Amino acid sequence: MSEFQNKAVRLTVACSGAASVTNLGECQKRFLAAALELNRALDQEADHDVDVSSVGPGATRRIDLIIGDLMKELAVVGHLFDIDIMQAGHNTLDRRMGEIRSALIRP
Numbered sequence: 001m002s003e004f005q006n007k008a009v010r011l012t013v014a015c016s017g018a019a020s021v022t023n024l025g026e027c028q029k030r031f032l033a034a035a036l037e038l039n040r041a042l043d044q045e046a047d048h049d050v051d052v053s054s055v056g057p058g059a060t061r062r063i064d065l066i067i068g069d070l071m072k073e074l075a076v077v078g079h080l081f082d083i084d085i086m087q088a089g090h091n092t093l094d095r096r097m098g099e100i101r102s103a104l105i106r107p
Contacts, residue, residue, distance in 0.1 A: 008075035
């Protein structure tokens with residue numbers, strides 16, 4: 001696993017206990033909650049010109065913090081399935097770049 005993924009798992013265990021990285025249902029809930037929060041924040045920023053960096057009760061968190069939480073939860077899910085998420089991401093990028101190059105070369 002990548003160092004990022006190892007740190008994410010250690011942080012989750014430290015904050016929520018060892019069961020938090022072995023229960024797929026809980027991992028799914030946390031990942032979905034982070035994804036939905038990001039979706040709401042992006043929607044607010046795009047549609048309503050709301051300053052999403054504001055702080056206060058009921059305020060939307062900064063997008064960079066939400067993305068960090070989403071990445072952390074994805075790392076925990078990857079750990080649960082013994083998948084190095086950084087390597088999986090690199091493999092996908094490499095595959096897509098190859099597809100794009102092939103499409104550009106075709107007559």
